[in-house]
Amino acid sequence: MPSFGAQKGVTSESSSVFHLWQGFSIGAVVIGGFVVVIFVYAIVRFRRKGDNIPRQSQYHLPAEVAYTVVPILVVFGLFAATLVVENKEVSNPKTDVIVNVNAFQWGWKFTYPGTHTSVIGQTTQAPTMVIPVNTNVHINLTSTDVLHGFYVKEFNFSRYALPGVLNQFTINAVKTGTFFGQCTQLCGLYHSLMFFNVKVVTMPEYTAWLAKTSNASTSSAAATATNQQTNTGVPTKPATSQGGN
Ligand SMILES: [Cu+2]
Known part of the structure; x- marks a missing residue:
């Protein structure tokens, strides 16, 4: 077809x-x-074919x-x-894998409830949300400040991230790989750089990743994630900007 x-x-x-x-x-x-x-x-x-009016x-x-x-x-x-x-x-079947996705000007924060794992990054830091393959992943989508859009092309899916509103949906990825995501609502100066990645891995890889990133305390895990992203050398938001989460 x-x-x-x-x-x-x-x-x-x-x-x-x-x-x-x-x-x-x-x-x-x-x-x-x-x-x-x-x-x-x-x-x-x-x-x-002449001047006759056809049958009406x-x-x-x-x-x-x-x-x-x-x-x-x-x-x-x-x-x-x-x-x-x-x-x-939006059927949201019961599942053990839950990710809280928080959008802010201009980045994303992925936290894994029940663990100390938290990944945060803004603009070209493009933080990565890690999820297991062939598993229902429940997403709790929120926004800190203004309207944002959670969109991943390979998911054929987009949802508003709204301040004061909890949007819930379920992803069941059937393929491993890294997929590009971005904000789809014009949300301010660096909207066009509000990127993220979704990395789909096997369940053992996911469990190992979670154990590794969960070892540190919440704040240092987030800091580590941010540092790792920063160390890639990609320019981030200019220092003059005061936007934030
Ligand atoms: Cu946005």
Whole structure:
């Protein structure tokens, strides 16, 4: 089946969204094709052949009912399919892996409740959220200051991070790898650099990483994470800026 410009992504949720997109696209092609065919037929079959007015057919009740009811059914069908996929996205099955994601001007903080692990980074430091593969990962998404957007292309997923609001969703990655994420809401001066990464690893690797990063106290773990990011030599937010978390 053609992809219609979209991608399957790397989570079970992203493939549901992808299949929904395929369904929508096929529906559009079928309906669009039908419209083109009857247009061409009408243009050719009823082209002007003299001054006679062709047979008029308004008030043809069955035809009028059909072209009213059929589009309504199509809209309901698309609506129902969307509802099923959307509900799956926010179903939040019970899981042991929870990550609190906090967005701020202009960066991200990933904390792992029940552990001392905390990863924080801003702008081009692009902090990395580590999650296990083939596992439901519950995300608690919040914002410290203004509206932000949590978006990972390979997840086919975007969600607002809102101050004072807790947005919850579940990711089940089916592939290991590192995937690029970014803020999708214009949130201020360094919005365009508000990057992060999601690193999907095997469960043993995840457990080992968590044990390693959890050893230190909360603050030093966060500091270590920040230092590691800073030491990459990538320029970060200019010192003159006073934004922060
Ligand atoms: Cu932002």
